[in-house]
Amino acid sequence: MRSKLKIFGVPMSQAVRTVLWVMLYKKLPFELIITAPGSPKENGTRHPSYLEKYPNGTIPGLEDPETGYLLSESIAIMCYLCNKHKWNDLYPEDPELRGKVDHYLHYHHRSIKEASTGYFAPILRPDLGLSEDLINMSQRMFNNALKALETQWLKKNKFIAGDHVTIADFSAYVEIAQLNTQFTNLFDYSDFENLSRWLEDMSKLPYHDDVHMVLTKMGDISETVPEMEIIMKANLETFSHLNEIASNLS
Ligand SMILES: N[C@@H](CCC(=O)N[C@@H](CS)C(=O)NCC(=O)O)C(=O)O
Numbered sequence: 001m002r003s004k005l006k007i008f009g010v011p012m013s014q015a016v017r018t019v020l021w022v023m024l025y026k027k028l029p030f031e032l033i034i035t036a037p038g039s040p041k042e043n044g045t046r047h048p049s050y051l052e053k054y055p056n057g058t059i060p061g062l063e064d065p066e067t068g069y070l071l072s073e074s075i076a077i078m079c080y081l082c083n084k085h086k087w088n089d090l091y092p093e094d095p096e097l098r099g100k101v102d103h104y105l106h107y108h109h110r111s112i113k114e115a116s117t118g119y120f121a122p123i124l125r126p127d128l129g130l131s132e133d134l135i136n137m138s139q140r141m142f143n144n145a146l147k148a149l150e151t152q153w154l155k156k157n158k159f160i161a162g163d164h165v166t167i168a169d170f171s172a173y174v175e176i177a178q179l180n181t182q183f184t185n186l187f188d189y190s191d192f193e194n195l196s197r198w199l200e201d202m203s204k205l206p207y208h209d210d211v212h213m214v215l216t217k218m219g220d221i222s223e224t225v226p227e228m229e230i231i232m233k234a235n236l237e238t239f240s241h242l243n244e245i246a247s248n249l250s
Contacts, residue, residue, distance in 0.1 A: 118138030
């Protein structure tokens, strides 16, 4: 039997969630190995052994134990898995359809991904020392991107790149949904009609609740900063849950 791919990270990370969700969706077994973002300790992203494997020092990191192949960056990992396993539904082969998915994926990092820097990290990652200016700029970029999704992409299409769900939707969803009222309650999307319809559709995909369990367990953080123990407990319980599902995939 083939050894499982290793994924380094924690479920609280948006980028980790998107990769795990796609792997579960496609029923590709994995082993999640707890790796703490920002930590210089042995199981952290700033430990020399992690940096040697993944020079940019971010989670998720993928390792294929059979070949020693290493890759980080959630989007690169998803594209790699789609290419390798021919998941052409999630990453179409047709150059024009793939172009539409790539369009969003290239746009993602300085737009929707700013949800994390603008809203999530200022509460949960005080160690990053994000300045007010940076937070404000990220919030502006995120809000502009939401408008673009609402008035263009999701107005014209059911999903971001057309009528079918693709890795563009997984990437966008984990960022946008983490702020939603049912999770951290940092952003209310009820005025965004098309976006709300898409959020609802995405939330019905298989394994949505499993990968988002970490947010459900942490709860609303809009009024009170959660204690580190609560964050760790949410991460660890979801970690065990995901590893258990991943080892029983068929
Ligand atoms: N562009 C990266 C972003 C990943 C990322 O920002 N990961 C954060 C955790 S959510 C991280 O590893 N941070 C490392 C640190 O804070 O030192 C991706 O999509 O994989």
